[in-house]
Amino acid sequence: MAxxxxxxxxYFQIRRKIVGSIQRGxxxxxxxxxxxxxxxxxxxVSNTTARKVLHELEKEGWVTRIKGKGTFVxxxxxxxxxxxxFGFTRNMIEAGRKPATKLIGFHLRDEDHSQTINxxxxxxxxxxxxxxxxxxxDGIPMMKETRYISLNLCPDIQRRNLEQSLYEVxxxxxxxxxxxxxxxxxxxxxxxxxxxxxxVERPIPAFRVEGASFCGKxxxxxxxxxxxxxxxxxxxxxxxx
Amino acid sequence: MAxxxxxxxxYFQIRRKIVGSIQRGxxxxxxxxxxxxxxxxxxxVSNTTARKVLHELEKEGWVTRIKGKGTFVxxxxxxxxxxxxFGFTRNMIEAGRKPATKLIGFHLRDEDHSQTINxxxxxxxxxxxxxxxxxxxDGIPMMKETRYISLNLCPDIQRRNLEQSLYEVxxxxxxxxxxxxxxxxxxxxxxxxxxxxxxVERPIPAFRVEGASFCGKxxxxxxxxxxxxxxxxxxxxxxxx
Numbered sequence: 117m118a119x120x121x122x123x124x125x126x127y128f129q130i131r132r133k134i135v136g137s138i139q140r141g142x143x144x145x146x147x148x149x150x151x152x153x154x155x156x157x158x159x160x161v162s163n164t165t166a167r168k169v170l171h172e173l174e175k176e177g178w179v180t181r182i183k184g185k186g187t188f189v190x191x192x193x194x195x196x197x198x199x200x201x202f203g204f205t206r207n208m209i210e211a212g213r214k215p216a217t218k219l220i221g222f223h224l225r226d227e228d229h230s231q232t233i234n235x236x237x238x239x240x241x242x243x244x245x246x247x248x249x250x251x252x253x254d255g256i257p258m259m260k261e262t263r264y265i266s267l268n269l270c271p272d273i274q275r276r277n278l279e280q281s282l283y284e285v286x287x288x289x290x291x292x293x294x295x296x297x298x299x300x301x302x303x304x305x306x307x308x309x310x311x312x313x314x315x316v317e318r319p320i321p322a323f324r325v326e327g328a329s330f331c332g333k334x335x336x337x338x339x340x341x342x343x344x345x346x347x348x349x350x351x352x353x354x355x356x357x
Numbered sequence: 358m359a360x361x362x363x364x365x366x367x368y369f370q371i372r373r374k375i376v377g378s379i380q381r382g383x384x385x386x387x388x389x390x391x392x393x394x395x396x397x398x399x400x401x402v403s404n405t406t407a408r409k410v411l412h413e414l415e416k417e418g419w420v421t422r423i424k425g426k427g428t429f430v431x432x433x434x435x436x437x438x439x440x441x442x443f444g445f446t447r448n449m450i451e452a453g454r455k456p457a458t459k460l461i462g463f464h465l466r467d468e469d470h471s472q473t474i475n476x477x478x479x480x481x482x483x484x485x486x487x488x489x490x491x492x493x494x495d496g497i498p499m500m501k502e503t504r505y506i507s508l509n510l511c512p513d514i515q516r517r518n519l520e521q522s523l524y525e526v527x528x529x530x531x532x533x534x535x536x537x538x539x540x541x542x543x544x545x546x547x548x549x550x551x552x553x554x555x556x557v558e559r560p561i562p563a564f565r566v567e568g569a570s571f572c573g574k575x576x577x578x579x580x581x582x583x584x585x586x587x588x589x590x591x592x593x594x595x596x597x598x
Contacts, residue, residue: 139543139545140545141567141582144472144473145473145476146473195476195541197475198439198596199440199595200596201597201598232386232387233593234438234591234593293598295597295598296596296597296598297595298593298594298595299593299594299595299596300436300592300594301542301564301593301594302380302562302587303562303564303585303590304380304381304544304562305546305560305561305562319546320546321543321545321562321563322544323544324382341382344544346543346544346545349544350475350543351541351592351594352539352540352541352542353439353440353539353540353541353542353592354440354537354538354539355440355441355442355537355538355540356442356536356537357442357535357537
């Protein structure tokens with residue numbers, strides 16, 4: 117292990133190795149992670165450092181400590197089913213997490229909005245409202261989204277409380293139920309200002325999700341462009357013949 | 358732009374900036390990329406360097422040059438639909454690419470094989486055959502997979518030609534048609550030996566795909582653990598009420 121004065125602190129290097137093993141699946145959910153004594157022996161560090169490694173892993177949600185039993189890899193924090201029409205709020209509640217939403221900004225725009233999703237160009241007719249929000253679970257920033265919402269279908273939506281589920285706003289205030297969502301997932305690495313947004317220190321893998329949501333054939337209610345933290349999310353899919 | 362002797366060559370830095378813009382969607386498919394003259398003017402480099410940037414981008418499949426018109430961002434190389442039961446081979450043929458498969462190795466194992474997918478533990482009863490393969494499109498390594506295949510359902514599969522579609526082998530030789538696939542996607546960053554496997558120079562984002570495939574209720578034919586290059590793949594999903 118590199119230890120010159122330019123390297124990150126030891127606890128951080130060890131933490132990164134363990135997180136790497138979890139991410140690569142070498143340490144699957146439920147597996148025991150190295151104990152304080154294991155870490156001291158293997159990496160020749162003090163018990164303060166070993167304790168700090170385990171503390172950081174727990175704080176970041178990678179592991180759970182069970183009294184008298186040891187420390188174990190947590191179940192993947194959040195699984196999001198991409199075959200279901202359901203929002204962040206319901207996803208978090210079902211996962212036993214406390215959802216919160218922070219409105220970062222919005223803009224009213226008159227033009228049309230187009231995005232290419234799965235090789236097909238989708239266009240939302242203007243005017244639309246562009247809403248930028250950070251979504252949190254138990255206080256941890258999980259996802260950042262930009263939503264483009266039809267003002268023809270949802271007039272004056274900017275006057276609603278925009279720190280709640282937009283699916284509920286669609287239903288309650290506009291009587292709109294989504295019938296279909298087309299989504300495209302990309303794998304990206306978050307760097308630069310994204311590290312501030314998600315309060316992480318090093319580049320992390322992430323999913324970019326672009327989508328178009330319909331209420332009835334060919335009627336687009338909204339489009340989205342969101343980034344989900346790859347260290348906090350798994351996407352679940354089911355294909356059936 | 359950094360230019361001291363420890364930085365990567367200029368063409369590489371410029372290439373990286375442009376690839377970043379494509380990955381972040383700032384340069385969407387079909388958009389023109391900076392011309393040779395644009396690059397010379399903006400980055401103060403020679404025409405040799407500018408030409409090399411465009412040549413690399415083309416070689417790596419990011420852009421297409423259209424004679425007399427300019428250079429444009431290519432459609433995302435490959436879209437993979439996760440609601441469909443179809444393999445790499447068919448995916449590539451539909452995308453107009455030439456698929457190839459390189460068998461890296463196989464092992465016969467007697468024990469059971471378990472993987473946790475979407476929070477549920479799936480077990481393939483032993484004995485099974487573990488097959489490791491690299492999948493290519495037009496000669497470019499796109500995906501690496503490890504497949505765990507039931508030897509009860511597919512006896513002696515190791516004696517078949519394993520550089521073809523395994524779905525075809527299942528059907529043709531064992532009369533097995535898959536009825537359901539459960540998959541879980543993770544976002545990861547590929548480093549270390551992965552860069553050699555995919556013949557890339559720098560860490561790239563990627564999808565890890567873990568899956569369990571069934572032929573009939575509760576009968577697992579195979580499980581998989583695959584890595585898809587994030588710079589070459591998008592995953593498409595559709596949710597319907």
